[in-house]
Amino acid sequence: MSTLLECKNLSKRYEKGMALSDLNLKLESGRIIGLLGPNGSGKTTLLKLINGLLVPTSGEVRILGNTPGVETKSVISYLPDQTYLSANQKVTQIIDTFADFYADFDRSRAYHMLQKLNIQPSERLKTMSKGTQEKVQLILVMSRRAKLYCLDEPIAGVDPAARDYILTTILNNYAEDATILISTHLIQDIENILDEVVVLQNGKLKLQASVEDIRMERGVSIDTMFREVFKC
Amino acid sequence: MLGKLIKREWTSNYKGLLLLHAGLLLLCTIGHFILAPYVHSAIANSNDVSVSSAPYMILMTAYILAIIAVSFATQLIMVFRYYRTMYGKEGYLTHTLPVTPVQILFSKGLIFFVWYVIDFAVIIVSACLLFSAxxxxxxxxxxxxxxxxxxxxxxxxxxxxxxxxxxxxxxxxxxxxxxxxxxxxxxxxxxxxxxxxxxxxxxxxxxxxxxxxxxxxxxxxxxxxxxxxxxxxxxxxxxxxxxxxxxxxxxxxxxxxxxxxxxxxxxxxxx
Known part of the structure; x- marks a missing residue:
């Protein structure tokens, strides 16, 4: 396993305060990593910094040795925490866009997943429910053969039945040398697929450990540990 | 990648804008038949503008306003699209495509330029239709x-x-x-x-x-x-x-x- 992502003294300040503060973090390839933390802990900010959607206040983030740019964007597949595709477009048109720009996009995989979830490719996004739109976005993101998948709340808006399919999809659709970084509050739903967790609190790294170590050392599940640590 | 960006920029809203300009050209063609005789007569007899020409003047004003409105609407649509795809929700896709910011700016600017030229061309054609012969x-x-x-x-x-x-x-x-x-x-x-x-x-x-x-x-x-x-x-x-x-x-x-x-x-x- 090699270092896929590295944050060095990474900080991001918003008007209201620090979202990330002096974060040092290394992620290796071939892992499924849960990015956990309470609201406002800096999870979404970190994912945006990795994807070049925010400029760091100080420090740096490197993906395979490169700062966010053309090279990193061609190997990172990012799912934001909101619907971000043009609602007027048909699913087929969006697939064409992805296939045009991302060399690692697998069109047949996308159509196969759409069929499995009973989503009509000829439909426009605006005619779909919010949950279905989120499924479409996840399908597009997981249809890439990326090195790093950044998924921000991928299962928050979908029904429990679809969650199982989505998690199976995530498991079945990533290469062994790829890493998946999943930010979520629904820890119980995903902890069975995680190799490692990164826990943020107030923009700082609270914990980075393998799931197995946490279970062995603390004798509790990740969900229980999270509830104990962040008990209000 | 630049070609793909330009294609994406063009296909995103060309249908609506083409329809808008086609509508204006249709209006110009109709205007040619209704207004051209009046324009010719007004130019030939610049001191003889009779009361009966009032409806023509209203039509002419509406005609000019329509041209301005289409031109203004084109600019508004293109600027708003720029905002939406750069800093709105769609910006998440725009800025995660494996392209440089310069390529994004150029592709958007080029398509805006093309629509400006189409706008000018339509205005010139409409003026030619009105003043022809x-x-x-x-x-x-x-x-x-x-x-x-x-x-x-x-x-x-x-x-x-x-x-x-x-x-x-x-x-x-x-x-x-x-x-x-x-x-x-x-x-x-x-x-x-x-x-x-x-x-x-x-x-x-x-x-x-x-x-x-x-x-x-x-x-x-x-x-x-x-x-x-x-x-x-x-x-x-x-x-x-x-x-x-x-x-x-x-x-x-x-x-x-x-x-x-x-x-x-x-x-x-x-x-």
Whole structure:
């Protein structure tokens, strides 16, 4: 396993305060990593910094040795925490866009997943429910053969039945040398697929450990540990 | 990748804009049959505008307003699309595509430019339809020949100069629009209002700069003197002022584009 992502003294300040503060973090390839933390802990900010959607206040983030740019964007597949595709477009048109720009996009995989979830490719996004739109976005993101998948709340808006399919999809659709970084509050739903967790609190790294170590050392599940640590 | 970006930019809203311009051309064609006889008659008898021509005048006003509205709508659609795809939710896709910020700006600017040219072309066609076969058309062409001779240049050069100046004016307008949006979106809230305010501030500053240039050249005194004369040609210094404002426009275009490139690559914050 090699270092896929590295944050060095990474900080991001918003008007209201620090979202990330002096974060040092290394992620290796071939892992499924849960990015956990309470609201406002800096999870979404970190994912945006990795994807070049925010400029760091100080420090740096490197993906395979490169700062966010053309090279990193061609190997990172990012799912934001909101619907971000043009609602007027048909699913087929969006697939064409992805296939045009991302060399690692697998069109047949996308159509196969759409069929499995009973989503009509000829439909426009605006005619779909919010949950279905989120499924479409996840399908597009997981249809890439990326090195790093950044998924921000991928299962928050979908029904429990679809969650199982989505998690199976995530498991079945990533290469062994790829890493998946999943930010979520629904820890119980995903902890069975995680190799490692990164826990943020107030923009700082609270914990980075393998799931197995946490279970062995603390004798509790990740969900229980999270509830104990962040008990209000 | 640039070609793909240009294709994506064009296909995103060409249908609506083509429909809008096709509608305007249809209106112009209808206007040609209804209004052209009136225009010809009004030009031929400039002192004889009867009361019965009032409906024609209303139609003519509506016709001109329609042309302005389509042109304004095109600009509004393109600027709003820029905002939406750069700083709105769609910005998440735009800025995660494996392309450079310069490529994104260029593709958007190019398609905006194409729509500006289409706009100009439609306006010129509509004017031609209105004035076709009227004595005014022949008079205008003769005037252009005389003006070129008066300025000591060939007619072809004058046409080339006007087209070149129009291209510069379009690039200037687009780069100013984009620069205003980019600066406006540096604000954390009320980004659209901030963009509009920025646009007007830039406009005021550039107008002040242009006025200073006018004051520094011989053009303004010549204009004041010429107001007492009945010459059909622009006063002396006309060429100079185009030269000075042309240079100013090029410099400002470079500034606007540099600022836009800097903000979209170094100051991007999709919060």
């Amino acid at each position: 009227s004595p005014f058309q022949a008079e205008l062409l003769t005037y252009v020949d005389d003006l070129a001779a008066h300025m000591g240049i060939s007619t072809g050069f004058l046409y080339g100069f006007v087209i070149g100046y129009m291209i510069l004016a379009i690039i200037y307008a687009i780069s100013m629009f984009y620069c205003s949006v980019n600066i406006g979106c540096l604000f954390h809230t009320h980004k659209i209002v901030a963009s509009i305010v920025t646009y007007f501030l830039i406009y005021i500053v550039t107008q002040i700069l242009s006025t200073i240039i006018l004051m520094c050249t011989s053009y303004l005194p010549n204009v004041l003197n010429a107001s007492n004369q009945s010459s059909p040609y622009p006063p002396d210094g006309f060429k100079d002022i185009f030269g000075y404002t042309g240079i100013l426009s090029v410099v400002l275009c470079i500034v606007f584009i540099t600022v836009s490139g800097y903000i979209s690559s170094r100051k991007l914050n999709l919060d």
